Amino acid sequence: MPPSPAPLLAPGMRVLCRDAEWLVHRVDKLDHTGGSQIAHCTGADEMVRGHQAAFVTDLDQVVQIDPKETRLTRDTSHGFHKGKLFLGAQLRQMT
Secondary structure, eight states: OOOOOOOOTTTOEEETTTTTTEEEEEEEESSSSSOEEEEEEEEOOOBBTTEEEEEEEETOOEEOGGGOOOOOOOOOOOGGGGHHHHHHHHHHHOO
């Protein structure tokens, strides 16, 4: 059975690679004959936040995160403290 083709990646999408979540900033084609790509990413979860990395789709298993599968959770903290803290942290990260 031939290997499945690598997923088509695009800037702005979130992916899972090496057990971490990454945000794709740039995608380059590795060759013109196959579907190989180089995904230039920035870490999005606690372990790799802010780290830069480049993943080759032929070498690393890059899995797209489907935004439709995102589960929302209720903020049960007093005065929505956790939600406000999260939004404040997101605003401080913006340029």
